[in-house]
Amino acid sequence: MSPPPQIVFRTEGLTKVYVTGGIRLHALAGIDLALYRGEIAVLLGPSGSGKSTLLNILGGLDHATSGHVWFRDLELTGLGDRALTRYRRDHVGFVFQFYNLVASLSARENVQLVTDVARDPMDAAEALDRVGLGARRDHFPSELSGGEQQRVAIARAIAKRPEVLLCDEPTGALDSKTGVAVLEVLAEINASLGTTTVVITHNAAIRAMAHRVIRFADGKIADVAVNDTRLSPQDISW
Amino acid sequence: MDALDIKLLRDFRKLALQGLAIAVVLACGVAILLTAFGMHRALIDTRSAYYERNRFADIFVETRRAPLRLLDDIRAIAGVIAAEPRVQGMAVLDLPDRVDLAMGQLLSWPSGNDPLLNEPILRRGLPPERAGEVMVSDAFARANDFDIGDGFFANINGQRRALIITGTAVSPEFIYTIGPGALMPDNAGFGILWLPEAEMAAAFDMSGAFNHLSLSLSRGTQPEDVTARLDALLDPYGGLGAYGRDGQLSDSFVATEIDQLRAMAVVVPPVFFVISAFLVGMVMSRIVSLERAQIGLLKALGYPDGRIALHYLLLAGLIALLGVALGWGAGSMLARAMAGQYAQFFDFPYLIFRVPAWVYGMSGLAALATTMAGALRAALMAARLPPAIAMQPPAPPAFRHTMADRVMAHLALNQTSIMIWRSVIRWPVRSALTALGLGAATAAVIASGFMFGALDRIIDLAFNQSYRQDAMILLAGEVPDTALADIRRLPGVIQAEAQQFHAVTLRHGPREKRVSIEARPAGADLSRVIGTDGRAVDPAPGGILLSDRLARQLELGVGDPVEVVFHTGPRETHDMIVAGLVAQYFGLGAYVEIGEIDRLFRRSARMSVANVLIDPDAMGALHAALQGMPMSAGLIEMTRNRQSFQDTIRENVVVVNTVYAVIAVLITVGVAYNAARIQMSERARELASLRIMGFSRAEVSFVLVGETMVIALIAQPAGWVMGTAIARALSRGFTSDLYAIPLVLEPANFAWASLVVLAASLGSVLVVRRRIDRMDLVGVMKTRE
Structure with a gap:
C-alpha cells in the first residue's frame, strides 16, 4: 500500500475572464483540480478550451479573475508581481513550443542563465548530459536542429531541479521522430527526478505516456482519465 | 487611396515616436542649413546690393596731407573710375547726460553734391551745410537718444566746438562700426560724424588738401596695379599705403561673418543628415525583417518588387517630410533670431535678411534625398526577398565563438553580461554606427564647450597679462614724451x-x-x-x-x-x-x-x-580734465572694454552652449531611443524568456539598458576625438586677421560632454525599458517570431 500522493497544485473555483472589445470570454469557468507530486499530467483539448490559461496561472505568468490556486501551501492567487517572479525562479521550469533560447548564448550558457540564479541547481553540463547534448554544449542555437534546441530548452528548465515542469506544446514544432526524442527526455526526467510534469498538447497520441489525462472543453474539465498502462515514448508515434 | 497607401499611413502612425526622434535630428540639419546658408546668401546679397547702390569704393588710402591737385594724376591712373577725397580725423566728444568721454570719427561732407563714393543714406533730417552743423551715424543717434536739432560738444584738433545735429545717416563704409582700441561695437560711445567740408578743412588745416581718398575701379582692373601707382603718387605726401576692401575694417568684419556662415553651412548640416540617414536605415531594416511575412504575402498577391521597395522608401519619406517641416519651422525662427543679432551689430539700410525661397527648397530636397538614401538598403532588401522564403520564420541569428569569448570567460561574466557583449560584437557595423552617432553628440558638446575655455584664455592673456592698463589716453599726433609728466599730474x-x-x-x-x-x-x-x-x-x-x-x-x-x-x-x-x-x-x-x-x-x-x-573714484574728474585738454584725442577705457566684451561674449557663449547641448540631447535621443527600440523588438522573446525563468524586471532591464550604455560608453572616446577635431577645425575656421580663437580643452569639457550624452542615453533607454513592464509574457512566447 503506497502512501497517499502529495498534492503539488490545488485549484478551487478557478476562473479567468478575458474582456476583449466588450465581449466577456470565460477562458476558465470554475476549475477544481489537484495535481500530484511526480505525475505526468497531459492536458488535452481544442484551442480555446482553457488548458494554456490554466498552465499560465499555475506557472505564475497570469492572474486568475477569481478562485484560488495553491502551490503546496503557497497561495499563488494572492501574490504580487515580485513574489510571482520569485516563485517562478525557485520552483517552476517552462518548456515552450518555440524553444525560446537566447541566440547569443551557447547551449551551456543558456542553461547557465538558470543555474546562475537558482538556489540548488545541478551543474549546467549535467543538465545537458541528461538531455543527451553534452557533446554539443558549446554550440549556439543557430548551430542546433529544432529537436536539439528543444532539448536545450528542457535542460534549461530542469537545471534548477524544479518541483514542476510546465510544457506547452513541447513537440508542436517538431517532426514525429524528433518529438519522440524530446518526450523521452521528459519521461526520463520525470522518472529520475520525480518532477511533476504538466504537458499541454493537441496531439492525442501523447496521452499514452501520461499518468493522468485531463480533457478540457469550454473552460471546464470535461473528464479526468487515469492511465493504467502507460506507454514508453518509443512506442508512441503520430 | 489603395490598401498599400493605407498601410503606409498606419505604419507611419505606429512609428510615430521613433519617426519623431529621427525627424528631430533631421530637423536640426535642415534648420542649420536653412539658417547658415540662408543668412550667408542674405548677407552676401544685402551687402552687394548696398555696395552697388551706394558706390562703395574699391581702394582706400590715408595720407598725412596731400594736395587736391594730385587728383588729376590719380584719376588718370588706368582703371580708376572715380576718386573721392576727404578730410577725416578723430575727436573727443562731450555728450549731454554722459559723464564718460565719447569718441567720434569726423568725415568731411562735400559742399553742393553728395559724395560720389561711399554714399551715405540719409535716415532723418539733412546733411550739414553750415559751420556748427553735423550729421551723425544713425546708430550713434539712436543709442544716445538724439533728435534733429540736439547738440553736443566736440574737441576738434584741440578746439572745443558746439555742434547741432541736422541729420542721421548710414554708410556702406560703416556697416560694422568699432571705435579705436575697442573690442566690441559701442554705439553710444563711438559715432561717425559728417561735418561740412570747409569746416573740416579749417579745423585740420587741410585747405586745398585731403588726408583720405577712396577710389572706384572699372571691372577687370587689377587693384594691385592701381595701389602701386597710387602709393608712388602719395608717398611724398605721407601716404600710409593703399588697401582694398579686404583691408577695410567694416567690410572685413562682414566678410568674416559671411565666411563663418559658409563654413557652418558646409560642415554642420551633413553631420545631421548622415546620422538621420543611418537611423532611418537601421529602423527600416528592422521593419522589413519584422514584416517579412507581409512582404511575402504582398508578393504572393502579385505586387511587383518595385512597388514594395517604394512602399518602404515612402515610409522613410514621410519621416523626412516631418523632419523638413520641423526644420523649416525651427530654421525660420533661428534665422529671425540671427537677423535680430545682425541688426544689433551691423547697420544695413534695408533688411533683406530673409532666407530665399530656393534655400527652403534646397534644404528640403537635401534632407529628403539623404533620408531616402538611408532607407534604400532596407527597401532593396524587401524588394529582393523571395516570397516563399519571406513567409518562413527567419533562422536564429548565427553567433560564433570569437576571441572575445576567452576574455569574457577570463572575466567570469554572468550570462546576461555575455548577452550584451555578444550582441555588441555580433553586429559590429551597427554597434559602431550607433556609437558613432552617440559620439557625434558628445563631439557637438565638446566642439561648442571649447569656446568657454578659449574665452577665459583670451581674457586672461589680453587683460590680466598683456593689457593691464585701466585706460589709454590718445594724444593728438606724436608729442614729445615730456607730455608723460603732464599726464601723471591729471586727476586720478x-x-x-x-x-x-x-x-x-x-x-x-x-x-x-x-x-x-x-x-x-x-x-x-x-x-x-x-x-x-x-x-x-x-x-x-x-x-x-x-x-x-x-x-x-x-x-x-x-x-x-x-x-x-x-x-x-x-x-x-x-x-x-x-x-x-x-x-x-x-x-x-x-x-x-x-x-x-x-x-x-x-x-x-x-x-x-x-x-x-x-583711481576709479577719480574717473569723473579725469574725463572732465581730458575734455578740456587740447593734447588729448580720446580715452579708451580698458575696464569698460573688458566688461562689455566679457558680458557680450559670455551671453553668446551661454546661448551657443545651450543650443549645442540641446542639439546633443536631440541626437542622443534620436540614436539611443531608436537603438533601444530595435533591440527591444529583436530581443522581446529573449527578455520574456528571462522573465518567465524568474529573472526580475531589474535583471531583465539590465540587458536592454546595458547594451545601450555599453555602446554609449564605447562612443565616448570616439566622441572626444571627433569633438577635438571639430573644435580644432572651428578654432581654425574662426581665426582671421581680426582675431584668433585658441583651442582650449580641459578635462571638464570632456566630462561634461560625456555626462550630457550618457544621461540622455540612459533617459532614452529607460523610456524604452518601460515596455518590459508592459510585456505580455504569454503572448510573446506563443507567437512565432
Missing part, C-alpha cells in the same frame, strides 16, 4: 607709460602685410608683450616681436630678417630681426622698443598714447 592717474603706434608694411620675400607696430619702453609694466612661453618679453634692440599668426603668414621665424616699410615719420624702410614670437588672439601685432623707433627716425623721444592706471 596713478601710473603712466608712453607708447607709439606706427603703420608699416612688413615684407619677407614676396609676402607682405600691412600692420600697426606698437612701440613701448623696455620693462613696460602696464602694456606688456607675452611670449609663447607665457612670460613677458621685451624686444631686443634692433629686434621686432611678431604675433605667431603674423609670423606664420609671412613665413618668418625667430632670427629671420624682415623689411619694415614705415608709413609714418620719415617714411623709411629698415631691416629688423625677428627677436621672438608672441601668443596673441586679437589682431596681428608687431612690437618694438620705443627708443628704437626714435633712434631709427633720428629724433628725440616721442609718444602718441599714454597707458595709465586710474
Whole structure:
C-alpha cells in the first residue's frame, strides 16, 4: 500500500475572464483540480478550451479573475508581481513550443542563465548530459536542429531541479521522430527526478505516456482519465 | 487611396515616436542649413546690393596731407573710375547726460553734391551745410537718444566746438562700426560724424588738401596695379599705403561673418543628415525583417518588387517630410533670431535678411534625398526577398565563438553580461554606427564647450597679462614724451607709460602685410608683450616681436630678417630681426622698443598714447580734465572694454552652449531611443524568456539598458576625438586677421560632454525599458517570431 500522493497544485473555483472589445470570454469557468507530486499530467483539448490559461496561472505568468490556486501551501492567487517572479525562479521550469533560447548564448550558457540564479541547481553540463547534448554544449542555437534546441530548452528548465515542469506544446514544432526524442527526455526526467510534469498538447497520441489525462472543453474539465498502462515514448508515434 | 497607401499611413502612425526622434535630428540639419546658408546668401546679397547702390569704393588710402591737385594724376591712373577725397580725423566728444568721454570719427561732407563714393543714406533730417552743423551715424543717434536739432560738444584738433545735429545717416563704409582700441561695437560711445567740408578743412588745416581718398575701379582692373601707382603718387605726401576692401575694417568684419556662415553651412548640416540617414536605415531594416511575412504575402498577391521597395522608401519619406517641416519651422525662427543679432551689430539700410525661397527648397530636397538614401538598403532588401522564403520564420541569428569569448570567460561574466557583449560584437557595423552617432553628440558638446575655455584664455592673456592698463589716453599726433609728466599730474592717474603706434608694411620675400607696430619702453609694466612661453618679453634692440599668426603668414621665424616699410615719420624702410614670437588672439601685432623707433627716425623721444592706471573714484574728474585738454584725442577705457566684451561674449557663449547641448540631447535621443527600440523588438522573446525563468524586471532591464550604455560608453572616446577635431577645425575656421580663437580643452569639457550624452542615453533607454513592464509574457512566447 503506497502512501497517499502529495498534492503539488490545488485549484478551487478557478476562473479567468478575458474582456476583449466588450465581449466577456470565460477562458476558465470554475476549475477544481489537484495535481500530484511526480505525475505526468497531459492536458488535452481544442484551442480555446482553457488548458494554456490554466498552465499560465499555475506557472505564475497570469492572474486568475477569481478562485484560488495553491502551490503546496503557497497561495499563488494572492501574490504580487515580485513574489510571482520569485516563485517562478525557485520552483517552476517552462518548456515552450518555440524553444525560446537566447541566440547569443551557447547551449551551456543558456542553461547557465538558470543555474546562475537558482538556489540548488545541478551543474549546467549535467543538465545537458541528461538531455543527451553534452557533446554539443558549446554550440549556439543557430548551430542546433529544432529537436536539439528543444532539448536545450528542457535542460534549461530542469537545471534548477524544479518541483514542476510546465510544457506547452513541447513537440508542436517538431517532426514525429524528433518529438519522440524530446518526450523521452521528459519521461526520463520525470522518472529520475520525480518532477511533476504538466504537458499541454493537441496531439492525442501523447496521452499514452501520461499518468493522468485531463480533457478540457469550454473552460471546464470535461473528464479526468487515469492511465493504467502507460506507454514508453518509443512506442508512441503520430 | 489603395490598401498599400493605407498601410503606409498606419505604419507611419505606429512609428510615430521613433519617426519623431529621427525627424528631430533631421530637423536640426535642415534648420542649420536653412539658417547658415540662408543668412550667408542674405548677407552676401544685402551687402552687394548696398555696395552697388551706394558706390562703395574699391581702394582706400590715408595720407598725412596731400594736395587736391594730385587728383588729376590719380584719376588718370588706368582703371580708376572715380576718386573721392576727404578730410577725416578723430575727436573727443562731450555728450549731454554722459559723464564718460565719447569718441567720434569726423568725415568731411562735400559742399553742393553728395559724395560720389561711399554714399551715405540719409535716415532723418539733412546733411550739414553750415559751420556748427553735423550729421551723425544713425546708430550713434539712436543709442544716445538724439533728435534733429540736439547738440553736443566736440574737441576738434584741440578746439572745443558746439555742434547741432541736422541729420542721421548710414554708410556702406560703416556697416560694422568699432571705435579705436575697442573690442566690441559701442554705439553710444563711438559715432561717425559728417561735418561740412570747409569746416573740416579749417579745423585740420587741410585747405586745398585731403588726408583720405577712396577710389572706384572699372571691372577687370587689377587693384594691385592701381595701389602701386597710387602709393608712388602719395608717398611724398605721407601716404600710409593703399588697401582694398579686404583691408577695410567694416567690410572685413562682414566678410568674416559671411565666411563663418559658409563654413557652418558646409560642415554642420551633413553631420545631421548622415546620422538621420543611418537611423532611418537601421529602423527600416528592422521593419522589413519584422514584416517579412507581409512582404511575402504582398508578393504572393502579385505586387511587383518595385512597388514594395517604394512602399518602404515612402515610409522613410514621410519621416523626412516631418523632419523638413520641423526644420523649416525651427530654421525660420533661428534665422529671425540671427537677423535680430545682425541688426544689433551691423547697420544695413534695408533688411533683406530673409532666407530665399530656393534655400527652403534646397534644404528640403537635401534632407529628403539623404533620408531616402538611408532607407534604400532596407527597401532593396524587401524588394529582393523571395516570397516563399519571406513567409518562413527567419533562422536564429548565427553567433560564433570569437576571441572575445576567452576574455569574457577570463572575466567570469554572468550570462546576461555575455548577452550584451555578444550582441555588441555580433553586429559590429551597427554597434559602431550607433556609437558613432552617440559620439557625434558628445563631439557637438565638446566642439561648442571649447569656446568657454578659449574665452577665459583670451581674457586672461589680453587683460590680466598683456593689457593691464585701466585706460589709454590718445594724444593728438606724436608729442614729445615730456607730455608723460603732464599726464601723471591729471586727476586720478596713478601710473603712466608712453607708447607709439606706427603703420608699416612688413615684407619677407614676396609676402607682405600691412600692420600697426606698437612701440613701448623696455620693462613696460602696464602694456606688456607675452611670449609663447607665457612670460613677458621685451624686444631686443634692433629686434621686432611678431604675433605667431603674423609670423606664420609671412613665413618668418625667430632670427629671420624682415623689411619694415614705415608709413609714418620719415617714411623709411629698415631691416629688423625677428627677436621672438608672441601668443596673441586679437589682431596681428608687431612690437618694438620705443627708443628704437626714435633712434631709427633720428629724433628725440616721442609718444602718441599714454597707458595709465586710474583711481576709479577719480574717473569723473579725469574725463572732465581730458575734455578740456587740447593734447588729448580720446580715452579708451580698458575696464569698460573688458566688461562689455566679457558680458557680450559670455551671453553668446551661454546661448551657443545651450543650443549645442540641446542639439546633443536631440541626437542622443534620436540614436539611443531608436537603438533601444530595435533591440527591444529583436530581443522581446529573449527578455520574456528571462522573465518567465524568474529573472526580475531589474535583471531583465539590465540587458536592454546595458547594451545601450555599453555602446554609449564605447562612443565616448570616439566622441572626444571627433569633438577635438571639430573644435580644432572651428578654432581654425574662426581665426582671421581680426582675431584668433585658441583651442582650449580641459578635462571638464570632456566630462561634461560625456555626462550630457550618457544621461540622455540612459533617459532614452529607460523610456524604452518601460515596455518590459508592459510585456505580455504569454503572448510573446506563443507567437512565432
